[in-house]
Amino acid sequence: MKFAVVVNEGPYTHQASDSALQFVKAALDKGHEIFRVFFYHDGVNNGTRLTVPPQDDRNLQRAWSEIALTRNVDLVVCIAAAQRRGILDANEAKRQGKDADNIAPGFRISGLGQLIEAGIEADRVVVFGD
Amino acid sequence: MAERPKKTFLYLNRKAPYGTIYALESLEVVLIGAAFEQDVSLAFLDDGVFQIVEGQDASALGMKNFSKTYRALGDFEVRKLYVERESLAERGLSEADLMPIMWEDEDEDYAEKPSIRLVDRSEMTRLIGAADVVLSF
Numbered sequence: 001m002k003f004a005v006v007v008n009e010g011p012y013t014h015q016a017s018d019s020a021l022q023f024v025k026a027a028l029d030k031g032h033e034i035f036r037v038f039f040y041h042d043g044v045n046n047g048t049r050l051t052v053p054p055q056d057d058r059n060l061q062r063a064w065s066e067i068a069l070t071r072n073v074d075l076v077v078c079i080a081a082a083q084r085r086g087i088l089d090a091n092e093a094k095r096q097g098k099d100a101d102n103i104a105p106g107f108r109i110s111g112l113g114q115l116i117e118a119g120i121e122a123d124r125v126v127v128f129g130d
Numbered sequence: 131m132a133e134r135p136k137k138t139f140l141y142l143n144r145k146a147p148y149g150t151i152y153a154l155e156s157l158e159v160v161l162i163g164a165a166f167e168q169d170v171s172l173a174f175l176d177d178g179v180f181q182i183v184e185g186q187d188a189s190a191l192g193m194k195n196f197s198k199t200y201r202a203l204g205d206f207e208v209r210k211l212y213v214e215r216e217s218l219a220e221r222g223l224s225e226a227d228l229m230p231i232m233w234e235d236e237d238e239d240y241a242e243k244p245s246i247r248l249v250d251r252s253e254m255t256r257l258i259g260a261a262d263v264v265l266s267f
Binding site: 081 | 134137139151152155158159162163165166168262263264265266267
């Protein structure tokens with residue numbers, strides 16, 4: 001089955017990102033396809049490479065990056081939600097006149113149309129939120 | 131995309147309009163999604179019913195009052211707004227407290243028709259079960 005996943009909460013405060021990550025891994029392990037993971041609301045905060053969780057805790061951002069890079073999962077951060085919350089890639093940082101970018105490896109920034117497209121293309125959309 | 135059948139998208143709005151950003155950002159998805167010409171419905175339940183209460187004034191909060199946007203949804207071909215009757219009643223609200231949200235029927239000389247439909251909880255359950263895509267905010 002082809003799944004689209006939506007993550008609506010940031011890392012650590014809520015379990016939504018952990019649950020989504022475990023769902024994605026389990027689905028891939030069972031031979032399903034993940035069409036896209038779309039990060040919205042505070043979910044965009046999963047995509048900053050500047051998080052530094054304690055060493056004895058899980059590193060959610062790194063886990064997402066790894067799954068994107070090793071298993072070819074499309075991780076999309078909503079541009080409007082990202083701009084509100086200070087998540088920028090190099091292009092956006094330049095365009096907005098900011099002095100730094102912070103997008104994590106394996107994530108890309110794009111528009112809400114990517115969420116709708118995921119809903120159209122996937123067999124199931126699974127939303128992880130509060 | 132034009133060749134394939136439309137999907138039914140149901141946006142579930144469950145939270146009050148100003149305590150969190152969910153309502154505002156949900157509306158942004160609805161407006162963008164309208165361009166994809168799918169079969170779109172909105173559902174308001176739990177505290178989400180407060181999103182379409184008439185006479186909102188967010189000025190003291192220092193936040194933008196975005197409630198007028200709901201009234202423009204008809205222009206985006208979004209014509210089905212389901213409101214759960216029990217959620218209204220549990221909050222001391224009735225249909226009379228809601229904004230008039232209308233759409234224009236071009237087949238009937240642009241007659242204005244109400245977009246809001248009150249449904250009871252069992253009908254809401256059926257609507258959620260019948261939708262192809264449920265985006266919950």
